[in-house]
Amino acid sequence: MTLEAIKYENGKLMILDQLKLPLFLEYIKINSVEDGFRAIKEMNVRGAPAIAIVGCLTVAVAVQKKEFENTKELAEFVKTSFERLVAARPTAVNMTFASKIINLSILFLNNFHFLNLLSKLESEMASDVKTNKLIGDHGAAEIVKLLGDNVTILTHCNTGSLATAGYGTALGVIRSLQRENKLKHVFCTETRPYNQGARLTAYELVYEKIPATLIADSMVSAAIKEKRINCIVVGADRVAKNGDSANKIGTFQLAVVAKYFGIPFFVAAPFTTIDFNCENGDEIVIEERDSKELTEIGGKRIAAEGIQVWNPAFDVAPANLIEGIITERGVFKPNEIKNQIN
Template sequence: MSLEAIRYAPGRLEVLDQLLLPRQSVYIPVRDTDDGWRVINTMQVRGAPAIAIVGCLSLAVELSRAKFASVDELLAHVRGRLQHLVTSRPTAVNLQTAARALAAAAERAAEATTDVDQLRDSVVTEAEQMLSADVADNRAIGEHGADHLLRTAAGPLALLTHCNTGSLATAGYGTALGVIRSVHSRGRLARAFCTETRPYMQGSRLTAYELVHEQIPATLVCDSAVAALMRDGRVHAVVVGADRVAANGDTANKIGTYQLAVVAAHHSVPFYVAAPSTSIDLGLASGAEIPIEERPAAELLCVAGHRLAADGIAAWNPAFDVTPSNLITGGIITEKGVLPAADVGRVADL
């Protein structure tokens, strides 16, 4: 059974506090959009698809308890709250995409009714459907990715992933980790390698936790061990997630992804990005336009609240980096199919 990062029932939302994993499994109630903003910003919930779902569902929960005098008042509230949620983390585009879609759905529903309760129910239903749609999209990503990877594979594959892209980062199943799960389900996975993913350790804390839970054969490696691993021929392909993909295929993902792509290219190891089409931002020409979030210095200087770095040292702690499309040699895996990175603008044609 997959881990649940998000637990939702009408009027009730809880998220698994990922800051406490793997030692504790504690679910936090999210009662409104202020709670939603906080759990996203503090990374108690993380992963671009999960961020989008939690943001929209936090609004659904808030609406279930709020009272509005008119359709216009409700519509203004929806617009304002969605704009606020988008500021929680700037790099991942999924929340922005979901917020635009939910706002547009609210606008359309408002044109068709003057009944406040009917409009509220319409917005809530739209947010709830995003939850089930994300799971379906992730399963499709996994199947397309497995099909593509196994098409020419002579034997079982050893796959490397970075950061966390499984059930904990999505509504369920996962994106890059979903591809690994799909390969494993077909009996064709030799081993999954996951990086620690410094400095926030999403790989050792979260991905390793998921792989053990799913009983997938897996090995944890230091970020700095990847070059040696590839040199020894122990990795057949790299599959990572994405927080935003520009129109030219440049991809923003967790810090450290870019150097993995460089090393993979040097060793002729195919490099894939797995992400839903909602991560593709055709409004940005290239990765140079993607805003990169910088996290607090303490996340780099300290481990589990204990300072390791020397007092007085400065810290630069970007949460993401951008991998140029020419280094994404395997392609971009979406729920619609697999595309060469440079052709990602054609995703709608699929």
């Protein structure tokens, strides 16, 4: 049984409160656009695919609570709702992409009706699971082709069922390797300062009975050397046209370390994560978060009063350090991404 981060049925949306994991399994009801905004901003839900799905389903919930006199009024409400939700965490591109498709559908399909909108919004969950399974299988096949059996892999942050509608992206690759009996062991980083690796990925790996070990972010080089890690796979929140990939802070240094040790570094993400309007990583807007995420744990201060804090949520792994970008359409070299625009 797979963890459900998102539950939606009959116009009612609930999300698993990931701030309570792994100690408590609690769901939050999303009844409005503002509820969705807060849940995304405060990271009750996180992970680029999950954010996009929750965004779409939040709009689905909200439109069912209102009456619209015409398509123009509906389109304006959907547009402003998505703008509000996208603003909660601007680095991830997936929800922006979904909102553009949905807004265009409303404006330009002559036979577009209210039920068409609901169907489109609600279909995002099933579509995401299908996409993730393809990502997992493509990635596993590529890694086995490169490394053979007994893959010892390292991953960062959380990219599994808790970050998606199900199965996962980078963790989906790990699941597919496990299913094919090609996986020897997984190492997951704690992923400071928000500890998504320790709280969420470790939780998923134990839940799925995948052999795994948790390490501190500062242990990666030693772990690669001593534990014979031979591959790194991470997710992404935005991929530029040249292949530069933004992901959870700490990803850049993993790519550098992988290059030093001569092991492949893969990025796994849905095709919608690729931003063809973004030429390179320098153009990606990096979200900066509250200093308390670094200076406090569980509401208790651990850092000296008066110290300045810099807390970017993401960094960018340069394309020249990436072995391949794993998508549902296949695995591409970074320099091949720009040719996939159509």
